[in-house]
Amino acid sequence: MTKQILTIAVTGLNAIDSPGPGVPVIRGLKEAKAFNARIIGLSYESLEPGIYMHELVDKTYQIPYPSSGVEVLFERLKYIHNQEKLDVIIPNFDAEMFSFIKLASELKSMGVHTFLPTAEQFEERQKMNLPDFGKKYDITVPASEAVFTAGKLAEVLKEFEFPVVVKGKFYDAKIVYNYEQALSAFNDMAAKWGVPVILQEFVRGTEFDVTGLGDGKGNTVAAVLMRKQYITDKGKAWGGIAITDEKLLKLTKHFIKETKWGGGFELEFMKDKEGEFYLMEINPRIPAWVYLAVGVGQNIPEALTLLALGEKVKPYTSYESGKMFIRYSWDMIVELKEFEMISTTGEL
């Protein structure tokens, strides 16, 4: 029997030192057992490497930045859908998730499926809402406080002991040891990502990450645990290993069950020396290291696509621990004509 061909649009085609999840998501989709994937790349900038990876991406369209508004994005997606007849869209950036969640029902009425957390789930896991989130779902989180103006920084800092972690609204985190460093980090983060900037208790320990998939009804469809082995100066994993830890897996299942999370996610935990796990951050999308999950036996992008299409998916219950991923960079040679094409027409 021939496999059905699905046309799937994927964002996050960038691959700088903080790489987007698009390319690894596409690799997972290309290895899907249930379907053959025709990939439509959705890019923001002309230098996103995924645009030029023709063996993975069949065609790319530029889309407007989230700051352009939901309506502008919808118009562009309507045009792309008319050209390509999309079955599914998988957005992969935190900053664009809000727009895609807002558009989910309109997209569905056009026949384009997504599988995303609800607006409420998306909102309550925001960094600034983490303390309330922890209380509501009985999950240990570090103390944190949102700061909206530099003038309030000193006052809020009194509630913390140095070092303190200063976090950007969407990305970036810096450990600071005094007020001057905190102010400088605040200004950096506010300029880059806007306010609020989040101050978070520094938890000394080892970081563990989980990527998984919830079915929106409280069931765990996939969950793979990883410890970073090689970390870039941006704190991103350049190498990691799949691990098994019953306590951490239980915590992940608790998170999915209690929040009824729908969609892919990444949970970032810190384990202190007493063995206590602190949930540091919830990313409402598939992480860039998702190909490790595919490699150890849980194809999260494939399962997410099937859930988006309303199909039943048998939950993954095991995976091979002890397998590692090691990331590398690779210089592609690109014809100027291709760069010209995506830059001038927004399509390639």
Added chain:
Amino acid sequence: MHIKSDVAISDSGFVFVPATGESFTVNPIGAAIIHMLKENKSVEEVSKQIFENYKTDMATVEKDMNDFVAMLKQYSLIDTND
């Protein structure tokens, strides 16, 4: 005192802890000790076996065993429920 049950050790002396992803390398005597501890032998029994298999004296074996066990504890390879 036992080595944690999920700790894996290969013939080449590569130790892997699935719960943390940590790995260590030990020499052949270290590997032999870990294998014996995994078989639930006591530290005394392991020391005796090492003393019988290698050209050394018991005082040296006991001192080295203490050091090695302290290192296993430091790296959390020992089951703390014991």
